[in-house]
Amino acid sequence: MERQKEEQLQTSHTERLRQANAALQRAAAELPDEDGYRLRYHLMPPAGWMNDPNGLIVYKGEYHVFYQHNPYEPRHGPMYWGHAKSKDLMRWEHLPIALAPSEEYDSGDCRGYGCWSGSAVDDQGRLTLIYTGHVDGRTPEEVQCVASSSDGVTFEKSAHNPVVAAPPETGGFGFRDPKVWRHEGQWYMVVGYGKDGLGKALLYASPDLRQWTYAGVAAESDGTMGNMWECPDLFALGGGGEHVLIFSPMNMGDTKTMYLSGRFNYETGKLDVRYRERLEYGYDFYAPQTFEDERGRRILIGWMNIWGARMPEQERGWMGTFTLPRELTLAADGTLRMNPVEEAKSLRGAHHAFGMMTMGADTVVPLTGAYGDALEIMAIFRIADSATRSEFGLQLRCSEDGGQFTEVSYCWPEGKLRMDRSRSGAGELGCSELELAPLPGGRIVIHLYLDRSSVELFANHGMKTVTNRIYPDPASLGLRLFARKGEAVLESLDVWELSL
Structure with a gap:
């Protein structure tokens, strides 16, 4: 039966x-x-x-x-x-x-x-x-x-x-x-x-x-x-x-x-x-x-x-x-x-490296040669010694006219990490926010994986993560650094183009 x-x-x-x-x-x-x-x-x-x-x-x-x-x-x-x-x-x-x-x-x-x-x-x-x-x-x-x-x-x-x-x-x-x-x-x-x-x-x-x-x-x-x-x-x-x-x-x-x-x-x-x-x-x-x-x-x-x-x-x-x-x-x-996982490194293709850079208050720095819709980005920032207040980070999937982008920022001394997709294109808007203490030496590590309609952020070696979908125009491919209200120091920036 x-x-x-x-x-x-x-x-x-x-x-x-x-x-x-x-x-x-x-x-x-x-x-x-x-x-x-x-x-x-x-x-x-x-x-x-x-x-x-x-x-x-x-x-x-x-x-x-x-x-x-x-x-x-x-x-x-x-x-x-x-x-x-x-x-x-x-x-x-x-x-x-x-x-x-x-x-x-x-x-x-x-x-x-x-x-x-x-x-x-x-x-x-x-x-x-x-x-x-x-x-x-x-x-x-x-x-x-x-x-x-x-x-x-x-x-x-x-x-x-x-x-x-x-x-x-x-x-x-x-x-x-x-x-x-x-x-x-x-x-x-x-x-x-x-x-x-x-x-x-x-x-x-x-x-x-x-x-x-x-x-x-x-x-x-x-x-x-x-x-x-x-x-x-x-x-x-x-x-x-x-x-x-x-x-x-x-x-x-x-x-x-x-x-x-x-x-x-x-x-x-x-x-x-x-x-x-x-x-x-x-x-x-x-x-x-x-x-x-x-x-x-x-x-x-x-x-x-x-x-x-x-x-x-x-x-x-x-x-x-x-x-x-x-x-x-x-x-x-x-x-x-x-x-x-370690296997993600197998996706890496062309590599673009940028050295130490001090960014003055209220500056935007376009990254020449580093752009795309499928990227791995490893940025190490340091809070400037002179900064009593500063906000710094990266803008991803930027349009040429500057109107469309997804922003990842760190605000000091509030200790807030944000991913803002209010200008990301179609789909949902909104800003993800969390508390994040700097690493020794005032360092903030921002590790990003960008893949057309997604952004995954691993902060300070995986202490906190932020995952969002974004839907920008296909032509929005630029990448920019910025600092606001105070100085910030970029210690290093590595960008890899990714593909299977």
């Missing part, structure tokens, strides 16, 4: 996948040959819609990334799992769609259904996906499911689905985004949840990925961290029992991602939190997920968009992109550092 159910399930799933892959091929063929918003070195969908990264894993020596995907239109709708793989985290090969909504627990006759976010593990050689089946109006609305593959491309849904058929109690807000890992021979899973206005990460345990036991609340809000936690991710980092929990809190104002660090006790199932902070300070960063690679690095990838924003690329037949992969490290005080 179970075998018959498996065969019927797989036939339904296979047909849905065939239809979706055919539709995706047609949509990709219809995209314009030249699109100034398509990024040059970030992972994007071939066409259609992309959101949350799912199932990040190294499998049989290759990096795999799955993602929330609508192959039929560039808008959120019934969710499939898109799939890509890479040997170096930079150059991605798109594979056939991995999961399609096809069963009563993940499909329906409304728009709000699908194979929602989850994670991946290697279960004795089988690439296994754990995801949320979601159907609007169904009771329960969200359940946890499993699918697996022996070749890493073609996936079969388990006849045991849903493996977690309901949340542990009624009256909650959401029950989704399972993140699974293995510890001392046992599988563990955190699931995003909320109740009574408090976001929570629920903990489960299993011997075989099929039979799950609820183990309690690993961590929850103190009343100030959102009323539901999406995409929780709990992992060890830094040794000595230290763990980090990353999550995306709902209804927390400008804060869209947070992290908690401390010691996790497997016996009690509780994270003893010693530090908490906002994870990212840009507008366009959500639902990050991490994995550990074969070198022991903890690598994070996030969705480089945000719910509710204008998304100009939708008019061009696609929507969504992911951040550069970022390596996470934990400082002794419990704070996280995020920096681009």
Whole structure:
């Protein structure tokens, strides 16, 4: 009987996948040959819609990334799992769609259904996906499911689905985004949840990925961290029992991602939190997920968009992109550092170097020869000894008439780092702002990755990050330095042209 159910399930799933892959091929063929918003070195969908990264894993020596995907239109709708793989985290090969909504627990006759976010593990050689089946109006609305593959491309849904058929109690807000890992021979899973206005990460345990036991609340809000936690991710980092929990809190104002660090006790199932902070300070960063690679690095990838924003690329037949992969490290005080993975250096092409320069108050310095829409920029500034007040930084994607640009600035003595996109072009406006103390010697390190319609900023060696989408005119390619209200010193500036 179970075998018959498996065969019927797989036939339904296979047909849905065939239809979706055919539709995706047609949509990709219809995209314009030249699109100034398509990024040059970030992972994007071939066409259609992309959101949350799912199932990040190294499998049989290759990096795999799955993602929330609508192959039929560039808008959120019934969710499939898109799939890509890479040997170096930079150059991605798109594979056939991995999961399609096809069963009563993940499909329906409304728009709000699908194979929602989850994670991946290697279960004795089988690439296994754990995801949320979601159907609007169904009771329960969200359940946890499993699918697996022996070749890493073609996936079969388990006849045991849903493996977690309901949340542990009624009256909650959401029950989704399972993140699974293995510890001392046992599988563990955190699931995003909320109740009574408090976001929570629920903990489960299993011997075989099929039979799950609820183990309690690993961590929850103190009343100030959102009323539901999406995409929780709990992992060890830094040794000595230290763990980090990353999550995306709902209804927390400008804060869209947070992290908690401390010691996790497997016996009690509780994270003893010693530090908490906002994870990212840009507008366009959500639902990050991490994995550990074969070198022991903890690598994070996030969705480089945000719910509710204008998304100009939708008019061009696609929507969504992911951040550069970022390596996470934990400082002794419990704070996280995020920096681009070493492999990003392989993108570097022509190099432009600029030496020390003192900029007087209210000056703008165009950088001759350094321009483009895909650049890596490493600038080291120093607060001038004579400066009692100064603001300095860079302007990116500058138009020739000076009217269009994205500005990255540091204001002293307020200690504020800003990315202002009020003159960036189409799309959302607004200024991202955060507090940043100078490094010894009054230095401010601004490390930028610019890619057509995105800017990623890593400040002071990854102490703080800012990620934003911008949509300038294709001809806006200039780069300028500036100082206002006081002097500033540029110690060095390196600019690399980037390409795959």
